[in-house]
Amino acid sequence: MSDLGQSSRKSALTAAVAALLLAGGVQAQAAPMGDMTGMSGKAGAESGKQQTASTTGTVAAVNTGQHKVTFDHEPIPAINWPAMHMEFPAASSVDLSKVKPGEKVKFTLSGSKGSYTVQSITPAQ
Ligand SMILES: [Cu+2]
Known part of the structure; x- marks a missing residue:
């Protein structure tokens, strides 16, 4: 019984991680070169x-x-x-x-x- 619960929770986690990785990958690819100026400005303000x-x-x-x-x-x-x-x-x-x-x-x-x-x-x- 507990084995069943654990394995379904595990697969839900795996799916969530996969979704995160996918989102991260898409974001990285879509990041435009022209963003540099905004990026450095933000980093300076934050630090x-x-x-x-x-x-x-x-x-x-x-x-x-x-x-x-x-x-x-x-x-x-x-x-x-x-x-x-x-x-x-x-x-x-x-x-x-x-x-x-x-x-x-x-x-x-x-x-x-x-x-x-x-x-x-x-x-x-
Ligand atoms: Cu240098």
Whole structure:
């Protein structure tokens, strides 16, 4: 008797988990690229730890279509980052047409854990 009850509860659970997985899968696939701006804004508001940091680096690539820029950047102690090769979205105020691969620059980031946006890029001296 108790075996029967347990197994039907188990299958109900399995169905619920399957439904959840399905919903999650569909959501992930439907998430549009254009959501990034809203996402980073929300993350900053939630964590309440909006930070600004600046460092120097070499421009590795510029993607004007997506308004993104890739740097080989120096360590950023303010946010506990080692030196790395990384792509960032740039704020709309940043003119990426003036930024060229190979250029040494100083740049400023703002955001919160895991989600930073380039706020300014200036030539490094
Ligand atoms: Cu980085």
